[in-house]
Amino acid sequence: MITNKQILKILDEKQDTFYKGKQNYVGKYVGQRVPRVDAYEKVTGRLKFGADVELPNQLISRLKRSTHAHAKITRLDTSKAEALPGVVTVATGKEFNGLTGCYLNDSHVYAIDRVLWVGDIVAAVAAETAEIAEKAVELIEIEYEDMTPVFDAIEAMKPDAPLLHPNLGSYKWLKGFLFPKPGTNIANHFKLRKGDVEKGFAEADYIFEDTLSVPMVQHTPMESHACVVQVEAGNQVEMWACTQGPFLVRQMISDAFNIPLNKIRVHTTGVGGGFGAKLIAKNELYAIPLALKSHRPVKMAFNRSEEFLNTFVRQGLIMKMKTGVKKNGKMVARKIECIWDGGAFCDYGVSIARSGGYASAGPYDVENLWIDSYCVYTNKPSGGAYRGFGVPEAATVEEQQIDMIAERLGIPATEMRRINFYHEGDTHATGMKLHSVGCEECLDKVTTMLEKTPLKPKEGKLYGAGQAHVHKFTAHTVAASAVLKINEDNSILLYHAVSEIGQGSQTVMQQIVSEVLDVPIDQIQSVKADTHFTPYAWQTAASKATFFDGNACKYAAENAKKQLIELAAIRFDVPQEDVEFGGGKLWPKGKPESAQNFAQVSMGGSFPKAVFGHGIFTVEDGSGLDEQTGQGNRCSAFWMFGGQGAEVYVDTETGEVELARMVACHDVGTVINPTTAEGQLEGSVAQGLGIAMFEEMHFDEKGKLLNDSFTDYHLPTTLDMPLIETDFAVNSPHKEGPYGAKGMGEPALGPTAAAIANAVYNACGVRLFALPLTSERVWKALKDKEVQK
Amino acid sequence: MNKLSEFDYYEPATLAEAYDLLEKFGTEAKVLAGGTDMLVMNKKSAFAKVEKSDCNVHNRLIADTCATTTEVKRVYDLKNVINLKKIKPILNEIAVKGDKLTIGALATMTQINLNESVKKHFPALAAAAGRMGSPLVRNIATMGGNVANSSPAGETLFVLLALEAKVLVGGKAGNRTIDINDFFVHVGKNSLKPGEIILAFELESTGSCNAYKRFSPRHSMDLVVVGVCANLWMDGKVCKKANIGLGAVAITPIHAVSAEKYLVGKELTDDVIKEAAKLAAGDAKPISDIRASAEYRTHLVEVLTKRTIKEALA
Known part of the structure; x- marks a missing residue:
């Protein structure tokens, strides 16, 4: 047993060696193991989550869900429900028939005349x-008239398939970003064409072709979706929700109910995990008609079944991948087809087809590429953003194929990757110039961790280790903004719209501000996002918060610092360049004894000036991608890289796979907080x-x-968890990131499943191109292998 | 999952009181022993509409709706819950008398898991009790509840079958003993008569060696996909008698009859164990569901039978 003292010692040593002689920035606050600022309220149970919000006189709501996958509603009678004592109101799609969505407005609030999946919402009830x-x-x-459903994405793409959205052509969508095909079930077709893929295959010494299928899975955040909404006089909507995207929720409410944004106020509560499921309005939409009709506050807290059927799921994926490779391991061509099983609404999934598509060839420089990625409607729960945004799914075939190729060529898989990796300055598959590329360092570190202390064999079980490596995009042209106020007592309020969903962003933002202003973390208080008061930010998504919102916070702090220096120069009657700044104080050069704190400088004396820093950030050269070629200037503000190594034991009699150890190294640029960053990696291993x-x-x-x-x-x-070791690349900070930081929430999940699959192969010779790797699947594959012998 | 139904709750202080309540409420009574099945089943239960023809007090206020009231009830409803935990003397004792071990119906899984006598003579039962659900569930789930629930996947059921348990039941008409082999009738059905409850389980230690194994995808908080308990009476290397209990592979927990027959009189070599395991797989009659296919379950019976016999002998 390791004692707590020993653990602390290990942590200390780790901290010491963390940045030894490296390029990542380490400052007084940035790069330090600062305790999470939200830890106390979480471990003491004091943080208020969505369902904790209670308003006087509030009603409780429940949903009536469809039992049919695809059907016309021929009769809907709510009279008996309305007559039940204690029922205040019932709302249906006939009364509220607006459409809404994130990138593509294809989503109804309640089914209008047709239901699109088992679980689609037909009506909602609010009662005492x-x-x-x-x-x-x-x-x-309800009476239904059944229509032919389609559950398989490949079937749904066929010309004679039943259409889920016959009016697709009339929907509103982000033009130039998405390319829906009206008259089909294809909600988006993303194309990438680079070089001449057929010429590449002709030049290749070997060609590999593999197909993968990944099922729908759900995010299963510990806290299910919950909100309370009330509508005040003049249709002013006020809502409390556990959301990752208060501004997007506001937008979707506005679209669905035709209410201007300045009449919708969304407060963010504590969020008990999101992973993408809480990005867009779901329960928030379903609650509003009830509040509009009842004129009373309405709470809508989802149960676990609703979480599965009425929020988001991770889309299923069927992916074909053909790779041409030279004898030395250099890949010369890759042709990829991704078919995403998008479910009934593809309003967010369309974007996954796009980005998941352009990242599907992995972190490798391949001269000739041809990628088709389709997001397809099926009569199933709606797909949407899930940690990794397509990267973990695609990596499951892409990274297994790399191992297969390496084995066939007789070179180590690590070498195969090294030969093909992107480097600083390379041109990405999408035409973007790459900067801050740490994949090789991650490969080295993962390999070292695996080889330094390999696990011992276990009797009766086969042992194997395997790796996988990914790259992950983020957003490009999205806005982030922040405001910082210095209070009369010198305390600081920080306003930004990043939701603290467990990832530690609140701490990270405060560390960045502390670094700029040289004040202790606890002098700063973050304000939870509130669309009426917090400046705009896109969403807490795409691993972009540290980079985008972190920069906005940094600029806000620098802006406040600039104002303070200007004021101090007046107060001290010295030129600005003679104002010294440090330790949260300002003083005239050479007179540290006259130092004043921020509040004294700004609010003191006879001319009080409230200091109010603001910062905005976006990537100015961000661009879309060409419809025909998928090429553009900068489709992602930055790229994150990372790899993981798995060690497994396989019980060949039962097919059971025991994940014994997972090592992970990621290039996230400067690590703002090593402790929370390690936490992200450990969490991703559990999830993966x-x-x-x-x-x-x-x-x-x-x-x-x-x-x-x-x-x-x-x-x-916890009993299923492996040993976990983590590390970070330190040689590739990003020049535009706050102190060189990029992001890390999503890439952490990217390689996990693929690394496990490669380890399983190396243990027992079974290659599975389907997830999950259940004992039964492994056993069946072992049996088939035996038969083939 | 919905909220728990509203129900009337009773805490009888004596068995006689409990029997009276059971008689009074008949099929509208539910017995609370631990609650980890019953309360969850109620919360998960779907609603069903029941047309009501009579006018109750509430509806008399609205005369015209009186005749057409539709009542909504849960399919698995709770009307009268009778908690057995306050009965004196308390029904959770684990007592040893000579070779006989009596385990009270309300003994929790944790109690059984930690009991020295159980561990010594019936390690299979101690292990099963220590594996069910999670620590939180094991602290309140009782063996009486587990057996009365009569799920074919019940963690202790196939173990009790192999261990030749006797089920002591009580009711207004008096006590009787049911052989565990006669207890389970179908999925969720058993031979308890209306008004009867399980009082205790009797196990006899007769020098057998036993072991238990189960398969499930996770290491905890998971239902049994396949369970096997081997209980062997050995004379040196030769097997005098064998019981192999199987869980989750038929409509009730079952004996692997042909494997048991085959083992008797044989020296338990690797080959013999292998053959017995094959026969046990043939005795299983599993279904395919999302937890596993029938084919895989059958295969698991073979692997686990082999391993369980070896562990029992070790």
Whole structure:
């Protein structure tokens, strides 16, 4: 047993060696193991989450959900529900028929005349108690006329497939960014064409072709979606929600109900995990009609089944990958087709088809590329953003194929990767010039961690280790802004719209501001996002908060510092260049005894000036991608790189895979907070392990989800967790990032499943191009292999 | 999952009181032993509409709706919950008398897992009790509840089958003993008569060696996909008698009858164990569901039977 003291010692040593002689920035606050500023309220249970918000006189709501996958609603009678004592109001799609969405407005609030999946919402009830609302839902009478459903994305692409959205052509979407195909189920077709792929294949010594299928999985945040909304006089909507995207929620409410943005106020509560599921308005939309009709506050807190069926799921993926390679391991051509099983609404999934598509060839410089990526409607729950945005899914075939090629060529897989990796200054598949490329360092560190202390063999089990490496994009032209106020007592308020969803952003933003102003972290208080008061930010998504919002916070602090220096120059009656700044104080050069703190400088004396720093950030040379070629100037503000190594034991009799150790090294630029960064990696291993080995949404032949609870939707428990070792690249800080930082939430999940799959192959010779790697699948593959012998 | 139904709750202080309540409420009574199945089933239960023809007090106020009221009830409803935990003397004792071990119906999984006598004579049962659910569940789930629930995947059921447990049941008409082999009738159905409850389990230690193994995707908080318990009476290297209990591979927990027969009188070499495991797989009649295919379950019976026999002998 390791004692706490020993652990602390290990942590200390780790901290010491962390940046030894490296290029990543380490300052007084940035790069330091600062305790999380939200830890205390979380561990003491004091943080208020979505469902904790209670308003006087509030109603409880429940949803009536469809039992049919694709059907016309021929009769909808809510009278018995409305007659039940305690029911205040019932709302349906006939009354509220606006469409909304993130990139593509294809989403209804409640089904208008057709239901699109088992679980689609037909009506909502608000009542005095949950019990009454639950009963009322059962009293709603619906008759359906079945239409042909389509559950398989490949089937859905066929010309004669039933159409989920016959009016696709009339929907509003982000033009130039998405390319929907009206008259089909294709919500987006992304194309990337680079070089001459057929010429590349002709020049190749070997060609490999593989197909992967990944099922729909759900984010399963610990806290399910919850909100409370009230509508005040003049249709002023005020909402409290556990969201990752308060401004997007506001936008979607505005689109759906035709309410101007300045009449919608969204407050962010504590958020108990998001992983993408809480980016857009879901329950927030469904609650509003009830509040509009009842004139009373309405709470809508989802149960786990609603979490599975009525929020987001990770889209399924069927991916074909053909690679041409030279004898020395250099890849010369890759042709890829991604078909994303987008579910009933593809309003966010369209963007995954795009970015997941352009990243699908992995962190490798391949001269000739041809990528088609389709987001396809099916009669299933809606797909959307999930940590990794397509990268972990695509990596599962892409990174296994690298290992296969290396084996066939007789070179180590590490060498195969090294030969093909991107380097600083290379041109990315999308035409963008790459800067801050740390994949090689990650490969070296992962390899060293694996080889230094390999695990011992276990009796009766086969041992194997394997690696996988990814690159991950972020957003490009999105805005981030921040405001910083110095209070009369010298305390500081920091306003930015990044939701603290467990990733540690609140701490990171405060560290950045502390570094600029040279004040202790606890002198700063972050304000939870509130769309009426916090300056605009896009979403807490795409691993972009540290880079975009971190820069906005940095600029806000620098702006405040500039104002303070100007004021100090007046107060001290010296030129600005003679004002010294440090330790949270200002003083005239050579007179440290006259130092004043920020409040004294700004608010003191006879001419008080409230200092109010502001910062805005975006990437100015960001660009879209050409419709025909997928080429552009800068489709992503930066790229993150990273690799992981898995060590597994396989029980060949049962097919059981035990993930024994996972090592991870990621290039995230400067690490603002090593402790929270390690936490991100450890969390991603847990999540990746679940996706790799357990998680799959099972549907029956009529489209009903069979495992919409944790009884049969398995997540790893602490007992399933492997040993974890983490490290970071230190030689590739980003010149535009705050102190060189990039992002890290998503790439951490990227290689996990693929690394496990490669380790399983190396242990027992079984190659599985389907997730999850259940014991039964491994056993069957072992049996088939035996038969083939 | 919805909220718990509203129900009337009773805490009888004696068995006689409990029997009276059971008689009074008949099919509208539910017995609370631990609650880890019953309360969850109620919360998960779907609602069903029941047309009501009579006018109750509430509806008399609205005369015209009186005749057409539709009531919404849970399919698995709770009307009268009778908690057995306050009965004196308390029903959770684990007592040893000679070769006989009596485990009270309300003994929790944790109690059974930690009991020295159970660990010594029936390590298979101690292990099963220590593996079920999570620590939180094991602290309140009882073996009486587990057996009365009669799920074919019940963690202790196939173990009790192999260990030849006797089920002591009580009711207004008096006590009786049911052989565990006669107890389970179908999925969720058993031979308890209306008004009867399980009082205790009796196990006899007769020098057998036993072991238990189960398969499930996760290392904890998971249902049994396949469970095997081997209980062997050995004379040196020769097997005198064998019980192999199988869980989650039929509508009730079952004996692997042909494997048991095959083992008797044989020296338990690797080959013999292998053959017995094959026969056990043939005895299993599993279904395919999202937890596993019938084919895989059958295969797991073979692997686990082999391993369980070896562990019992070790």
